[in-house]
Amino acid sequence: MSETFTNPNEAGDFRRRVTETRRKGLKRRHRAERRFRVFGFLAIFAGLFFLAALLFSVAGKGFSAFQQTTITLPITFSEQVVDPEGLRDENPRLLLTANYPALVQDALAKTLDLDPANAAEMREAMRLVSRSARVDLRDVVMDDPSVIGKTVDVKLLAAADVDSANKGQIDLSLPETSRRVSDQQAAWMAELKAEGRLHKSFNAGFFTHGASSRPESAGIGVAFVGTLYMMGIVLVLSLPLGVASAIYLEEFAPKNRFTDVIEVNINNLAAVPSIVFGLLGVALFIGFLGLPRSAALVGGLVLTLMTLPTIIIATRSALKAVPPSIRSAALGVGASKMQAVFHHVLPLAMPGILTGTIIGLARALGETAPLLLIGMVAFVADYPASPLDPSTALPVQIYMWAGEAERAFVERTSAAIIVLLVFLILMNLTAVILRRRFERRW
Incomplete structure (x- = not known):
C-alpha cells in the first residue's frame, strides 16, 4: 500500500521512519542470532565439560586397577x-x-x-x-x-x-x-x-580372573567371555532378521493397514524401556521354552529382540536414502524387482545398514536391566564353556562391583567402565570407518 504526500518534508520523514524501523528490526535479528550462538556455544561447552568430568573421574579412579x-x-x-x-x-x-x-x-x-x-x-x-x-x-x-x-x-x-x-x-x-x-x-x-x-x-589377572569376593583377585575375564557369547548371538540373529524385515517392509510389502500397524509397532518397540524386554525374556525364554537362567543364550536372545527395532528403522532409512532413479534404471534394463533391490539398492544402502547395526550392537553391549531380570547377576567364577552355561556380562559385573562395600572394588568398577567405554568407542569408530569405506556420492 502506498501513500501520497503533498509536502516533501512529510515524505522524507516517512522514509526516515521506515529506515529506522528496518534498522531496529535488523538489530533485533542480529541480537537474536548472537544470543542463539552464545546459547549454542554454552550448550556445547556444558556437554563437553560434563563429559570431561565423567571421563576424568572414571579414569582417575580406574587406572590404578591396571596395576x-x-x-x-x-x-x-x-x-x-x-x-x-x-x-x-x-x-x-x-x-x-x-x-x-x-x-x-x-x-x-x-x-x-x-x-x-x-x-x-x-x-x-x-x-x-x-x-x-x-x-x-x-x-x-x-x-x-x-x-x-x-x-x-x-x-x-x-x-x-x-x-x-x-x-x-x-x-x-x-x-x-x-x-x-x-x-x-x-x-x-x-x-x-x-x-x-x-x-x-x-x-593381568584383571583381564583373566572371574568374579571373586576378594577385590585383589577379582577380574572381568568371565564377564568378558559371556559378553562375547551374547554379542555373537545378537549379531548372528539381529542382522539378517532386521535387514530382511526392513527390505520386505520398504521394497516389497503392500501399503495397507496391516503394514501400517507393523510399522507403528516397530517404532514403538524402539522406544520401549529395556527392562520390558527383560520381562519378556523371563516369560518367553525361561518360563515358556525352559531355557536355563543366567545363560548367555537367553541374554543374547533378549538383546536381539531389543536391537531388532533399531536395525530395522536404520535399514529402512538407508534404503529410502537411495535415489529412486537407481531402482528405475535397474528395472528399465530388464532387472527383476529382487535383482534391482539386492544388486543395486542394497549395496548402496550398506553403509547406513552397517552403521545402524553397529549402533544397535553398541546399545546392546551397554544394557544391564534386562540381564538382571534373566538371572545374569549370579556370582560366576568359572569360564562358560558354551552359551548354555551360567555366565555374566560386563555391564552386570560393573553393577555388582558398584554395590560392594570394599574400597578396592571402586577402582575395579571404574577400570571395567574404562574397558567398556573403549569397546563402545571402537564399535562407533568401526561404524564411521565402514560408512566412509562403502559410501557413494551422487
Whole structure:
C-alpha cells in the first residue's frame, strides 16, 4: 500500500521512519542470532565439560586397577604339609586339600623374622597376603608336583588394603585407628619393599580372573567371555532378521493397514524401556521354552529382540536414502524387482545398514536391566564353556562391583567402565570407518 504526500518534508520523514524501523528490526535479528550462538556455544561447552568430568573421574579412579601389588615369598613346599602320607602318585587329588596357608605363614615368619608361636603377630602378618594365595600355591603344585620338597620364590597377590596403601590410596600418616593398615603392617611393607619383594606390576589377572569376593583377585575375564557369547548371538540373529524385515517392509510389502500397524509397532518397540524386554525374556525364554537362567543364550536372545527395532528403522532409512532413479534404471534394463533391490539398492544402502547395526550392537553391549531380570547377576567364577552355561556380562559385573562395600572394588568398577567405554568407542569408530569405506556420492 502506498501513500501520497503533498509536502516533501512529510515524505522524507516517512522514509526516515521506515529506515529506522528496518534498522531496529535488523538489530533485533542480529541480537537474536548472537544470543542463539552464545546459547549454542554454552550448550556445547556444558556437554563437553560434563563429559570431561565423567571421563576424568572414571579414569582417575580406574587406572590404578591396571596395576597390582604382589609379594614374592620363598615358599618351601614341605612334603609334611603338602603330601604327608606320600599318596600323590596314587591319588593326585589329595594335593587339592593340603594346608597351603601354612606354607605362606612359614614363609612370612622366615622372611620377616617372626616368631611362629606368636599367634597375634602371625595373624597380622598373614593379613599382608591375599587369601587367594591358597589357590595360587595349589595351582603351582598341581601344575608341577616336582616342586614338593623344594623352596621356590612365588609371587602372591597382596591383600586389598596393602595394595591400596602401596598405591598411595591410604594415607599412612594418619593415626593408626583411622586406617585399615596398622603401623606394624606398614613397617613390614617398607621392609619387603626394601628387599625387592613387594612391588607393583601390570595386573593381568584383571583381564583373566572371574568374579571373586576378594577385590585383589577379582577380574572381568568371565564377564568378558559371556559378553562375547551374547554379542555373537545378537549379531548372528539381529542382522539378517532386521535387514530382511526392513527390505520386505520398504521394497516389497503392500501399503495397507496391516503394514501400517507393523510399522507403528516397530517404532514403538524402539522406544520401549529395556527392562520390558527383560520381562519378556523371563516369560518367553525361561518360563515358556525352559531355557536355563543366567545363560548367555537367553541374554543374547533378549538383546536381539531389543536391537531388532533399531536395525530395522536404520535399514529402512538407508534404503529410502537411495535415489529412486537407481531402482528405475535397474528395472528399465530388464532387472527383476529382487535383482534391482539386492544388486543395486542394497549395496548402496550398506553403509547406513552397517552403521545402524553397529549402533544397535553398541546399545546392546551397554544394557544391564534386562540381564538382571534373566538371572545374569549370579556370582560366576568359572569360564562358560558354551552359551548354555551360567555366565555374566560386563555391564552386570560393573553393577555388582558398584554395590560392594570394599574400597578396592571402586577402582575395579571404574577400570571395567574404562574397558567398556573403549569397546563402545571402537564399535562407533568401526561404524564411521565402514560408512566412509562403502559410501557413494551422487
